[in-house]
Amino acid sequence: MTGPVFLFVLAVLTVVLAPLVGGLLFGLDRKLTARLQGRVGPPLVQPFYDVLKLWHKEKIAVNRLHLVWAWAYLVLVIASLLLLVWQQDLLLLVFTLGFAAIALVMGSFSVRSPYSHFGGQRELMQLLAYEPVLLLTAVAVYFRTGTFLVSGILQQDRPLLFSLPLVFAALVIILTIKMRKSPFDLAACEHAHQELVRGIYTEYSGPYLALIQVAHWYELVLVLALIGLFWAHPWWAGVLLAVAAFFAELVVDNSTARVTWPVMLRLVWASCLTLVLANLAALYLIV
Amino acid sequence: MAPGLGWLVGVPVLWPVLIALLCLLLRPYVARAAVVLVGGGVLIAFSLLVYLQGPFTFTPPAVAGMEWHVLLTVLDFALLLWFLHAALVQRSLLAIVFTLAQLVPLAYWEFALHPQVTVEPAFVVDYLSIVMVLVIGIIGSLIWFYALSYMPRHEEHLHLAQSRQPRFFFYLVLLLAGMNGIVMSNNLLWLYFFWEVTTLCCYQLILHDLTAEARQNATRALWMNLLGGTAFVAAMIYLSSAGRSLAVADLVAKGGALPLVLPLALLCLAGLTKAAQVPFQGWLLGAMVAPTPVSALLHSSTMVKAGVYLILRLAPAYQGTVLSNVLALTGGFAFLVTAILALSQNHSKRVLAYSTVSNLGLIILCAGLNTPLAMAAAVLLLIFHAISKGLLFLCAGAAEQELGTREIEAMAGLAARMPFTATIAFIGMLSMLVPPFGMLAGKWAAMEAVAAAGSGWSLAAIGLLVAGSAVTVVFWAKWMGRLLSQGLPREKVAERVPFFFALPLAVLVVFILALSALVGPVSAGLVLPGVSAAYAPVLGVTAAALILPDGFFPVWVLGLIALVGVILPLAAVRVRPAEARPVYACGEHVAEGERFLSLADSEARLEMGGFYWAEFLSEGKLNFWVNLLGVALILALLGVSLA
Numbered sequence: 001m002t003g004p005v006f007l008f009v010l011a012v013l014t015v016v017l018a019p020l021v022g023g024l025l026f027g028l029d030r031k032l033t034a035r036l037q038g039r040v041g042p043p044l045v046q047p048f049y050d051v052l053k054l055w056h057k058e059k060i061a062v063n064r065l066h067l068v069w070a071w072a073y074l075v076l077v078i079a080s081l082l083l084l085v086w087q088q089d090l091l092l093l094v095f096t097l098g099f100a101a102i103a104l105v106m107g108s109f110s111v112r113s114p115y116s117h118f119g120g121q122r123e124l125m126q127l128l129a130y131e132p133v134l135l136l137t138a139v140a141v142y143f144r145t146g147t148f149l150v151s152g153i154l155q156q157d158r159p160l161l162f163s164l165p166l167v168f169a170a171l172v173i174i175l176t177i178k179m180r181k182s183p184f185d186l187a188a189c190e191h192a193h194q195e196l197v198r199g200i201y202t203e204y205s206g207p208y209l210a211l212i213q214v215a216h217w218y219e220l221v222l223v224l225a226l227i228g229l230f231w232a233h234p235w236w237a238g239v240l241l242a243v244a245a246f247f248a249e250l251v252v253d254n255s256t257a258r259v260t261w262p263v264m265l266r267l268v269w270a271s272c273l274t275l276v277l278a279n280l281a282a283l284y285l286i287v
Numbered sequence: 288m289a290p291g292l293g294w295l296v297g298v299p300v301l302w303p304v305l306i307a308l309l310c311l312l313l314r315p316y317v318a319r320a321a322v323v324l325v326g327g328g329v330l331i332a333f334s335l336l337v338y339l340q341g342p343f344t345f346t347p348p349a350v351a352g353m354e355w356h357v358l359l360t361v362l363d364f365a366l367l368l369w370f371l372h373a374a375l376v377q378r379s380l381l382a383i384v385f386t387l388a389q390l391v392p393l394a395y396w397e398f399a400l401h402p403q404v405t406v407e408p409a410f411v412v413d414y415l416s417i418v419m420v421l422v423i424g425i426i427g428s429l430i431w432f433y434a435l436s437y438m439p440r441h442e443e444h445l446h447l448a449q450s451r452q453p454r455f456f457f458y459l460v461l462l463l464a465g466m467n468g469i470v471m472s473n474n475l476l477w478l479y480f481f482w483e484v485t486t487l488c489c490y491q492l493i494l495h496d497l498t499a500e501a502r503q504n505a506t507r508a509l510w511m512n513l514l515g516g517t518a519f520v521a522a523m524i525y526l527s528s529a530g531r532s533l534a535v536a537d538l539v540a541k542g543g544a545l546p547l548v549l550p551l552a553l554l555c556l557a558g559l560t561k562a563a564q565v566p567f568q569g570w571l572l573g574a575m576v577a578p579t580p581v582s583a584l585l586h587s588s589t590m591v592k593a594g595v596y597l598i599l600r601l602a603p604a605y606q607g608t609v610l611s612n613v614l615a616l617t618g619g620f621a622f623l624v625t626a627i628l629a630l631s632q633n634h635s636k637r638v639l640a641y642s643t644v645s646n647l648g649l650i651i652l653c654a655g656l657n658t659p660l661a662m663a664a665a666v667l668l669l670i671f672h673a674i675s676k677g678l679l680f681l682c683a684g685a686a687e688q689e690l691g692t693r694e695i696e697a698m699a700g701l702a703a704r705m706p707f708t709a710t711i712a713f714i715g716m717l718s719m720l721v722p723p724f725g726m727l728a729g730k731w732a733a734m735e736a737v738a739a740a741g742s743g744w745s746l747a748a749i750g751l752l753v754a755g756s757a758v759t760v761v762f763w764a765k766w767m768g769r770l771l772s773q774g775l776p777r778e779k780v781a782e783r784v785p786f787f788f789a790l791p792l793a794v795l796v797v798f799i800l801a802l803s804a805l806v807g808p809v810s811a812g813l814v815l816p817g818v819s820a821a822y823a824p825v826l827g828v829t830a831a832a833l834i835l836p837d838g839f840f841p842v843w844v845l846g847l848i849a850l851v852g853v854i855l856p857l858a859a860v861r862v863r864p865a866e867a868r869p870v871y872a873c874g875e876h877v878a879e880g881e882r883f884l885s886l887a888d889s890e891a892r893l894e895m896g897g898f899y900w901a902e903f904l905s906e907g908k909l910n911f912w913v914n915l916l917g918v919a920l921i922l923a924l925l926g927v928s929l930a
Contacts, residue, residue: 061862062870065702065771068856075852089839091734092722096848099721102764103852109768112700112881113870114895120768121898124761131757135734139749142738147837202871262903273750280746 007086014085015078022217023047025224029250036254051213057206062111069107070208074215076100081222087151090138097134097222101127104212108200119199123187125261129268130174136276140167141229143283150229159231161241166279168230170272172245177268178223180216181253184264292345296410296471298333299420302326303464310456319456320435326460327428334424338417344408344473356405359480360397366483367393370513373490377506385513389520402527406474406534414816418666419470419596421813422673426588427463429791433681434459434580436787440688441578445496455495459580462488466589470596475526475533479519482557482593486512489590492581493574504573511570515560515594522553539603539821551605552928555598555614556921562594562647565621566917571644575636579684582636586643587677592669595650599665603821606657609927612744615655617920619751621648624913626758630765631904633897635683635693638766639676642719645759646672646726652748653733656740659822660835664732666814667806671725674802675718678795682712685788695766696896700773707782707789709770711796716763718799723845725803728833730756732826735838765897772895806842807833 027044034041043049061067080097083089101123108120138148144163145153153160161168177184188199204212227245228238259267306326313319347355367390374382396402412420438452465488468481489512494505523533529547531537538551563571571591575582585591598614605611622645629641646668653665683693685708690697701709718724722731734756737748784792802809811828827834831843869876870893872883877890885891 059866060868061866062868063773064860064862065773067860067862068853071856071860072852075856076848079848079852088841089731091731091838092840092845095722095727095731096845098760099849099852102721102760102767105764106768106771110771110773111870112772112893112895113872114893115871117768117772117895121765124764127764128757128761131760132753135753135756136749139734139738139753142735142837143741148735148738149837149839152837197871197873273754277746277750280749284741284743284746 010085011082014081018078018081018221019214019217022219022221023051025220025246026217029246032247032250033254036250047213047217051210054205054210054213055207059206059208061208062113062203065110066107066203067208069103069110070204070211072103073100073107074211074218076103077215077218077222081218081225084150084222084225087149087154090141090148090150090153091135093150094131094134094138097219098127098131100215100219104200107204111203113203115197115199115202119187119202122261123200125265126177126184126187129184129265130177133170133174133268133272133276136273136280137167137171137226140164140276140280140283143280153229154232157233159233159237161230163283164230164279166275166282168227170275171227171230172248173268173272175223175227175245175249176252177264179220179249179253181249183252183256183259184268185253185258186261186264189258292340292343293347295333295337295340295343296345296347296412299330299337299424299467300464300471302330302333303460303462303467306330307457307460307464310460311453314450314453316439316452319452323431323435323456323460327431330424330463331428334421337412337420342413342417344411346407346409354405355409356474356476359477360404363476363480363483364390364394366480366487369487370483370509373509374513377502377509379506379510381510382506382513385510385517388517389513392524393520396524396527400528404474404476404527404533406476406532409474409477410471411473411536412471413820414813415596415600415666415818415820416470418670418813418817419592420467422588422592422670423463423466423470426673426677426795427466427584429794430580430583430587430677430681431456431459432787433583433684433791434578434787436785437578437580437684437688440785451495455492455578458488458491458495459584462492462584462589466593469593473535475519475523475535475538478535478597479516479523482519482561483516485561485590485593486516489574489585492585493577495577495581498576501576504570504576507573508570511560511567514567515557518553518556518560522550522557525550525553535600539601548605548608548610548928549925551601551608552610552925554601555605555610556924558594558597558601559617559651559921559924560594562591562598562651563644564594564617564648564651564917565624565644566914566921568621568625568641568644572637572640575640579636579680579687582639583677583680583684586639586680587673591643591647592673595647595654595665595669598651598654599662599669602654602657602662606821609930610924611655611657612742613655613920613924613927615652615657615744615748616751617917617924618648618651618653618655619748619755620916620920621645622652623648623751623755623758624909624916626755626762627904628906628909628913629762630758630900631906632762633695633899635686635695635698635766636680638695638762639679639683642759642762643672643676645755646676646719649730649733649752649755652752653736656736656745656748658736658740659818659825660732660739661736662818662822663810663814663826664729664736666817667725667732667810668729670809670813671718671729671799671802674795674798675715675724675726678715678792678799679712681788681792681795682708682715685784685792686712695769698766699769699896701770703773704780705782706780707784708792711792713767713770714796714799716767718803720760720763721849723803723806723842723849724799725806725809728803728806728840728842731838731840732833732835735835739837769897804842804846805830806840807831 026047031041077100083093105120108116224242228242231237309322370386465481465484472478490509560567625641625645632638650665653661833840875884881893
């Protein structure tokens, strides 16, 4: 079941299906958010219309490097997702996802645009907030399962959630940042509901903005899959868990306002690191 | 014909001495260049020969009836007396105290107590030594070559009556002799001598420009390193008076007498001073007043690496002790806090210096964990850090000579202005933090190791490790972003790169790429043999991947990802002039260039700068607490060893 042909087919399926799922989730997000705000909202498939429209717009750019990093971001996010479906090392997945974030930041710095730079700096703050938590999550999973390999984690019968509830809570907090949701949508929020100029995306337009949008779809699927990993058997329990987390994020997004970056750093580091380390200590003392 | 073992020890240690003397005597530039080039070439060749030979031991026979240890004793005291002289000239009370604290006990011990100071074999070369010899010989020589282009330009600005390059090259070259001596010696007393040779060279090189700042920083480097030397002497006397041998091989041998923890702690303290760990980071930060080749050498292949070498070398001896755990915390602490301190720096060499301390902290964290995997991670990190950091200093020096400043802000858009240097610097920085580069393989192994260590101590180490990693990414990304920050596409700039800048930069960047791709064979051929003497192998290796029972690092797959993700778009994406647009400035753009309409419709240039966290994380705010905790950890290190 793990021959090269199988892995290749799996990769193709992932590359094709993940954006469909991700795009639909984005559509759902917009619809529900609209309803929460008393609007009708766009159709469910609006994100696909948007991306198609962007794709056919005129190609304009500030410079070449700026575009190179947009591609890099997309490829690296897809690669991270592939590392997950190929059941690879969780740490490397986090590192590769980190590389993707760096690519996005490099893109924002490749132009001499104040808004883009703002976004880049803030994206770095966000990275600083979530990266240790993601790494610690991998370590916590190792403490529980004795392996960093996703293949090994999937062999566990008992859901990770039962022994790593605090780690899971920390991961959900991080999900807010990764989904670019309030109160941690500093670099640029997914719906432009708090800003006029979209930070890190300011200088991207047309097809290249579409690229980044599609990369976000992949990224959403990836982080939700990581959430689902906490209840991997039966598979639908994992899906339910991920969907629940997704809806929780929508509620949080619509009921909070953006915080400043020092507040974010303090909140996230204090809450998440405490949660994860407490969980680790408990595992260490009890087991 | 394979050279005799004597040559394999003699050339790496004595050849640089000869080259150094020739550099001192030959004043014309051409003669010096020829000597350095030939000398470096021979040194590289012999480093490779040592590698091809594999592990061996060697004891030099007496020459003309004179025993080597007599000569070394004479030189030892000559060095110490010279340090005393230097300390008096600089009026540094601390340096005087720490010189006397070595001189007096050493004289009493050697002349009144008549200890057994000869050790057979005198030189033991195993794979850890071979790794060091390769790093020292190859990277060190490349930095010599770089200095051939750097120093004439450096002196142009100074308007000296007489060139001081002979003196500069003398110490620059001599430093490698000391380093090779350190990594090959089996006799602690000999190791101590070479240790002090590096202290001497380091002091003289920092002092080189003779400014007030240079004097001050050189003096600080002197007393801090002499503090380490004092700990070294104390350890030797303690061992000897306890009836133990001074052979490093006996110290780390399994199944011997119970380890004496206190002398090991003292030797680790010596290692921590040389590796500029908190609270001794001051000397390394101060060292950047010296010309760039000095920083490149001190940070990459020599000096600080001698510190981690000693700690790694002794690791089997303190395995399973509380000392080992405290050492891990000391390293982890330095890893995190110096990365945080690097965040607020706008000075290229200060960022590099903090990053060095930070990475060495990571290596020491691994040594403290003291598991087979952690040790392998430490050696991997040591190799790749040496290459990347050497490269980055050389790039920083090239940029500095071109820009006339060391400020990172001044490097904005360097990718457009100095494409060759900036591209290589960018790859160098990227190699510190993303897959598939070797440094990341080392970090990956370190994290797997710290998770697998599974003790209460390692829980603390994990926290330091993950937090430090995240901060590391941020301070590098900030700098990398500066390099890229450019406006509209403009005419291609042809960068004039002096030959001896281009050569080492090109070679080192090829090393980074090639060795990262070959991290499997490198691990199998150097890293694992380097730690296998005392540790069971745990890391599986194929050409394409590193394999653990509970982890997998597919080097080539990750390489392919980077290739498709970055190199392919770099080659394929084009922007036609018709597609180019200026950046968004709220619709207030002035037709051409990066200007906008500001207050009262006056034109203003679009300016932007980096963010340096100065209000939150400046050195001024943090240094006191950082150093206080650093001192506390050092005291704890010694305290747990007294028990």
